[in-house]
Amino acid sequence: MKDKTFLMIPGPTPVPERVLLEIAKHPMGHRSGEFSKILESVYSDLKHIFQTSNDVLMYTASGTGAMDAAISNLVNPGDKVLSLVIGNFGQRWAKIAAAYGADVEVIEVEAGKAIAPQVLKDRLEKDTNKEIKIVTLTQNETSTGVTNDVKTLVSYIKEHGALSIVDGVTSIGAMECKMDEWGIDVLISGSQKGFMIPPGLSFLAASERAWAVHKECKRPDFYFNWSTNKKSVLENSTAFTPAVNLICGLKVALEMMKEEGLDNIIARHTKIAKALRKALKAINLQLFVEDEAIASTSITSVLPPEGVSVPDIRKVLKNDYDIVVANGQNKLKDKIFRMGTLGFVSERDAITAVGALEATLHKLGHKFELGKGVATLITELNK
Amino acid sequence: MKDKTFLMIPGPTPVPERVLLEIAKHPMGHRSGEFSKILESVYSDLKHIFQTSNDVLMYTASGTGAMDAAISNLVNPGDKVLSLVIGNFGQRWAKIAAAYGADVEVIEVEAGKAIAPQVLKDRLEKDTNKEIKIVTLTQNETSTGVTNDVKTLVSYIKEHGALSIVDGVTSIGAMECKMDEWGIDVLISGSQKGFMIPPGLSFLAASERAWAVHKECKRPDFYFNWSTNKKSVLENSTAFTPAVNLICGLKVALEMMKEEGLDNIIARHTKIAKALRKALKAINLQLFVEDEAIASTSITSVLPPEGVSVPDIRKVLKNDYDIVVANGQNKLKDKIFRMGTLGFVSERDAITAVGALEATLHKLGHKFELGKGVATLITELNK
Numbered sequence: 055m056k057d058k059t060f061l062m063i064p065g066p067t068p069v070p071e072r073v074l075l076e077i078a079k080h081p082m083g084h085r086s087g088e089f090s091k092i093l094e095s096v097y098s099d100l101k102h103i104f105q106t107s108n109d110v111l112m113y114t115a116s117g118t119g120a121m122d123a124a125i126s127n128l129v130n131p132g133d134k135v136l137s138l139v140i141g142n143f144g145q146r147w148a149k150i151a152a153a154y155g156a157d158v159e160v161i162e163v164e165a166g167k168a169i170a171p172q173v174l175k176d177r178l179e180k181d182t183n184k185e186i187k188i189v190t191l192t193q194n195e196t197s198t199g200v201t202n203d204v205k206t207l208v209s210y211i212k213e214h215g216a217l218s219i220v221d222g223v224t225s226i227g228a229m230e231c232k233m234d235e236w237g238i239d240v241l242i243s244g245s246q247k248g249f250m251i252p253p254g255l256s257f258l259a260a261s262e263r264a265w266a267v268h269k270e271c272k273r274p275d276f277y278f279n280w281s282t283n284k285k286s287v288l289e290n291s292t293a294f295t296p297a298v299n300l301i302c303g304l305k306v307a308l309e310m311m312k313e314e315g316l317d318n319i320i321a322r323h324t325k326i327a328k329a330l331r332k333a334l335k336a337i338n339l340q341l342f343v344e345d346e347a348i349a350s351t352s353i354t355s356v357l358p359p360e361g362v363s364v365p366d367i368r369k370v371l372k373n374d375y376d377i378v379v380a381n382g383q384n385k386l387k388d389k390i391f392r393m394g395t396l397g398f399v400s401e402r403d404a405i406t407a408v409g410a411l412e413a414t415l416h417k418l419g420h421k422f423e424l425g426k427g428v429a430t431l432i433t434e435l436n437k
Numbered sequence: 438m439k440d441k442t443f444l445m446i447p448g449p450t451p452v453p454e455r456v457l458l459e460i461a462k463h464p465m466g467h468r469s470g471e472f473s474k475i476l477e478s479v480y481s482d483l484k485h486i487f488q489t490s491n492d493v494l495m496y497t498a499s500g501t502g503a504m505d506a507a508i509s510n511l512v513n514p515g516d517k518v519l520s521l522v523i524g525n526f527g528q529r530w531a532k533i534a535a536a537y538g539a540d541v542e543v544i545e546v547e548a549g550k551a552i553a554p555q556v557l558k559d560r561l562e563k564d565t566n567k568e569i570k571i572v573t574l575t576q577n578e579t580s581t582g583v584t585n586d587v588k589t590l591v592s593y594i595k596e597h598g599a600l601s602i603v604d605g606v607t608s609i610g611a612m613e614c615k616m617d618e619w620g621i622d623v624l625i626s627g628s629q630k631g632f633m634i635p636p637g638l639s640f641l642a643a644s645e646r647a648w649a650v651h652k653e654c655k656r657p658d659f660y661f662n663w664s665t666n667k668k669s670v671l672e673n674s675t676a677f678t679p680a681v682n683l684i685c686g687l688k689v690a691l692e693m694m695k696e697e698g699l700d701n702i703i704a705r706h707t708k709i710a711k712a713l714r715k716a717l718k719a720i721n722l723q724l725f726v727e728d729e730a731i732a733s734t735s736i737t738s739v740l741p742p743e744g745v746s747v748p749d750i751r752k753v754l755k756n757d758y759d760i761v762v763a764n765g766q767n768k769l770k771d772k773i774f775r776m777g778t779l780g781f782v783s784e785r786d787a788i789t790a791v792g793a794l795e796a797t798l799h800k801l802g803h804k805f806e807l808g809k810g811v812a813t814l815i816t817e818l819n820k
Contacts, residue, residue: 066464078461081449081635114499118677122660153659252464254637254680276536277505294501297637
């Protein structure tokens with residue numbers, strides 16, 4: 055049905071009406087006192103969501119822009135960077151570091167697995183000359199639906215003395231991520247995920263240690279330069295003309311997040327994702343990430359049942375039920391489909407999704423007890 | 438009056454209702470076939486507006502992002518860059534080039550003046566060893582309201598053999614800029630100007646010669662990398678998650694531009710700006726740029742009358758008449774105010790602005806024949 059599309063992909067995620075209407079207003083002057091007040095409130099709320107006392111820089115760019123900003127403001131050619139790769143977005147850190155002349159070492163695990171903290175610990179202990187300057191990692195790997203134990207991994211990186219750079223794109227505002235308490239040095243995220251607004255803004259916060267390393271960076275990118283951008287944050291301004299309308303929408307979204315409360319938001323994501331996993335199993339679907347301990351609470355990857363193809367599932371879900379789920383990426387294309395329950399997603403949305411998925415699989419001839427998915431979901435949600 | 442604000446600054450510029458409503462729709466998946474069709478139409482229309490057969494790259498970033506992309510994809514440390522500076526935005530080219538290690542030479546003229554083509558010709562003729570690799574220039578200097586003779590300047594740069602990089606941020610979609618016919622090598626622009634949408638997108642097109650130089654660039658920025666981004670343009674896609682909502686709005690704005698016709702759009706800007714200048718003189722105001730030949734047709738800089746301050750004019754215009762005009766920048770702060778007639782601006786808007794400015798100056802005690810501004814404007818518009 056036209057204009058009925060509901061996104062259940064890892065991003066963009068659904069945007070609240072209140073936010074959309076704010077974005078639809080005529081742009082205001084980005085150098086006006088009125089807009090400066092909006093920035094003041096946004097900058098302050100971002101610190102709360104990032105769980106940090108560090109200033110949060112805001113870029114008019116997608117999440118990859120903030121990833122670029124993280125690397126290009128710290129790395130000098132020849133610097134040793136260790137990239138922990140559990141999927142495509144972990145791989146992106148390695149690509150960016152290499153593009154900026156870093157000597158990149160990769161620790162990679164097969165898709166669907168997380169980094170075993172001990173593996174990192176051993177590698178860092180071997181680095182007695184402290185050659186490793188930076189370790190990049192992903193909290194929630196969007197391409198597989200696996201979550202790393204950032205708290206433990208970062209503690210080992212701190213022990214070693216390297217800087218930790220964490221991709222929080224599909225984790226912040228969905229799962230626990232305590233920048234200061236855990237000692238994360240650089241944390242980035244994007245707007246079209248837990249922040250419930252359309253794509254176009256990304257965020258970066260850096261620790262004092264990271265700022266000190268930045269000062270030694272010979273050639274930071276101009277547009278993404280931390281120092282230029284921070285100066286503007288301190289003035290409740292932006293270095294360059296920002297995406298004014300998206301920022302006005304972000305202000306409203308951040309207010310909604312405060313109203314619900316960060317802990318409640320995280321609890322909601324956890325509850326819905328765990329119930330969804332049980333529901334999917336109840337209709338004889340196999341989960342790509344079986345280990346509950348590392349399964350994402352914002353993205354759930356699912357294997358298609360035997361004899362049913364991922365493209366068919368996605369097509370029927372979209373055409374007959376107006377729900378968009380994501381295909382797998384690269385090697386996982388057509389091997390899995392990914393259901394996002396990230397951001398502005400309610401229990402009702404989960405019921406809708408499981409119901410529509412049951413209808414879809416029923417049409418496609420998959421054998422299961424019709425209704426059992428929804429029944430299981432409702433039971434789990436009300437436990 | 439609340440929600441009545443009308444922007445007459447150099448940007449953001451007014452956005453048509455049709456575009457705002459498009460932007461307010463729920464985001465669509467950026468990897469969907471539906472969105473790919475939108476990108477196909479946008480990429481094709483951008484080539485028309487840029488008057489080029491080269492692909493136009495689109496960045497989720499402000500105009501400065503595209504400026505960064507222009508320099509960082511061409512310059513290697515030590516390269517000689519000649520920057521023609523007639524104001525702050527011309528200066529920005531020099532800053533970016535320096536940030537990327539270029540050996541920057543600046544030809545600067547005082548604020549309110551344009552580059553005399555002969556001065557560039559002489560400098561380039563002196564460069565017998567062809568050391569100058571790139572020349573940066575600004576078509577319309579937003580900070581002063583002066584337009585350079587890009588056609589002639591670029592012809593000299595071509596003759597010499599250097600690459601020309603042109604800032605078309607406040608000129609494209611307002612004044613003539615024929616990338617291919619004039620032989621511009623790199624042309625950039627931003628969304629919140631002649632394109633009539635909110636800030637958050639910027640555009641860049643490069644000639645074959647520029648692409649050849651890019652291939653020799655040792656360290657292009659990752660996010661702004663021309664090659665990565667062009668690959669996606671050819672696939673009607675984007676390299677990274679783009680500002681989906683703004684792009685949907687851009688599609689509608691580009692359709693409106695095609696409906697009106699590029700020549701008619703340029704004629705409208707010229708007619709309004711020239712009539713505005715006459716009207717301002719008619720109420721005893723002095724124009725910052727007196728030479729009609731170099732006066733911008735998208736931004737008009739005005740000196741305050743004796744005994745009246747720029748801040749007072751801006752305050753009364755904003756508080757009593759809900760019109761925002763821009764102050765001068767840096768050295769020109771409080772020395773001039775700047776009226777934008779860029780993008781979605783009609784004859785009625787010009788009448789409104791002059792009328793409100795008359796009322797403002799009348800309140801502030803400026804002596805002039807009340808009504809003469811509007812009368813002159815109407816006469817000029819109907820010539």
